[in-house]
Amino acid sequence: MARNPISFMTWNLYVGTDFTPFFTATPELIPQSVTEVFRQFLATDFPLRAGTIARLIASKKPDLIGLQEADRVQLSVPGLPVVTYDFVRLLLSELRKRGLHYEVAAKNKNVSIRLPTSNGDAVRLLDRDVILIRKGSGLTVLRRQEANFKSNLTVQIAGRPFKIVRGWSSIDVLAHKRMFRMINTHLDPLSPTVQVAQGNELLKGPANTNLPLILLGDFNSNAGGKGEPTYNKFIKAGFMDVWKKAGKGRGYTCCQDSDLLNAVSTLNRRIDLILFKNGWEPVKAALTGNKQSDRTPTALWPSDHAALSATMSLKKNT
Numbered sequence: 001m002a003r004n005p006i007s008f009m010t011w012n013l014y015v016g017t018d019f020t021p022f023f024t025a026t027p028e029l030i031p032q033s034v035t036e037v038f039r040q041f042l043a044t045d046f047p048l049r050a051g052t053i054a055r056l057i058a059s060k061k062p063d064l065i066g067l068q069e070a071d072r073v074q075l076s077v078p079g080l081p082v083v084t085y086d087f088v089r090l091l092l093s094e095l096r097k098r099g100l101h102y103e104v105a106a107k108n109k110n111v112s113i114r115l116p117t118s119n120g121d122a123v124r125l126l127d128r129d130v131i132l133i134r135k136g137s138g139l140t141v142l143r144r145q146e147a148n149f150k151s152n153l154t155v156q157i158a159g160r161p162f163k164i165v166r167g168w169s170s171i172d173v174l175a176h177k178r179m180f181r182m183i184n185t186h187l188d189p190l191s192p193t194v195q196v197a198q199g200n201e202l203l204k205g206p207a208n209t210n211l212p213l214i215l216l217g218d219f220n221s222n223a224g225g226k227g228e229p230t231y232n233k234f235i236k237a238g239f240m241d242v243w244k245k246a247g248k249g250r251g252y253t254c255c256q257d258s259d260l261l262n263a264v265s266t267l268n269r270r271i272d273l274i275l276f277k278n279g280w281e282p283v284k285a286a287l288t289g290n291k292q293s294d295r296t297p298t299a300l301w302p303s304d305h306a307a308l309s310a311t312m313s314l315k316k317n318t
Contacts, residue, residue: 003316006311008310016044016045017037022157030158049303063134066216067088069127072126088104107129111126111127112165113157145171149198152166164188170182180314181211185217186217186218187219187220217272239277243308246283250270251308253272254268255304256303257304258304
């Protein structure tokens with residue numbers, strides 16, 4: 001039996017649509033591409049997926065959860081109230097229905113954009129990464145940090161440069177008279193150069209500590225085989241990979257089809273990670289959201305990513 005175990009989970013909730021049309025559309029075609037992107041967002045039905053995600057979280061009851069793409073999407077229609085899809089609020093509500101009470105421990109706001117549709121409406125997206133803590137876990141947050149990266153990818157949208165801002169958040173936690181730090185992040189998927197720079201910011205910033213440390217999130221750096229540059233940088237910096245220590249199988253976490261309706265799972269990369277250093281002992285690690293039985297009643301996968309959970313204990317002499 002692990003000594004005072006602490007459980008963690010990381011899950012990219014998936015905003016529910018593919019933004020590629022924004023990057024390829026000419027300025028005059030942007031409204032139509034926004035309409036198409038928003039229609040796919042509606043079809044992947046986050047309010048429904050939130051219930052399934054909550055059910056799967058309830059099966060693990062992690063003490064701390066790092067969420068990526070915990071977004072807020074708003075539709076503005078002239079003359080009507082704004083329609084808001086707040087992923088965090090929806091998920092917390094579904095968790096409460098299952099007797100689980102979580103609260104936001106830290107939240108970093110990332111890229112924000114507002115674009116017109118072809119119907120005369122407007123859609124606004126705010127990307128966020130969030131750390132949730134389970135009430136009654138016995139853990140106390142002593143300090144929180146929330147920041148954006150200095151290195152971010154710039155793309156062209158409607159003929160203008162647009163920066164895809166990403167970031168990280170961290171909490172210092174008191175557990176059983178010991179303190180540790182947990183960092184949650186979502187690194188850039190499109191530019192290896194930007195991704196490595198973001199990883200370096202983490203290593204020089206919140207990960208530069210002697211505290212027992214958990215670094216989790218969607219790294220977009222494949223840990224399979226020899227691994228990719230960003231992953232290898234963290235390993236060379238002294239981090240260990242919980243899946244390699246306590247997981248069974250390949251541990252693939254990404255990615256299902258953008259419409260979430262692929263009949264057979266297409267997970268083929270391990271990019272959602274829980275890394276640790278400075279005195280942790282992994283007990284077990286498992287995937288959630290990767291089985292056919294994990295799908296919604298309408299056959300949607302709960303996300304295009306599987307969730308990774310791990311139970312850890314702190315060594316005595318750290």
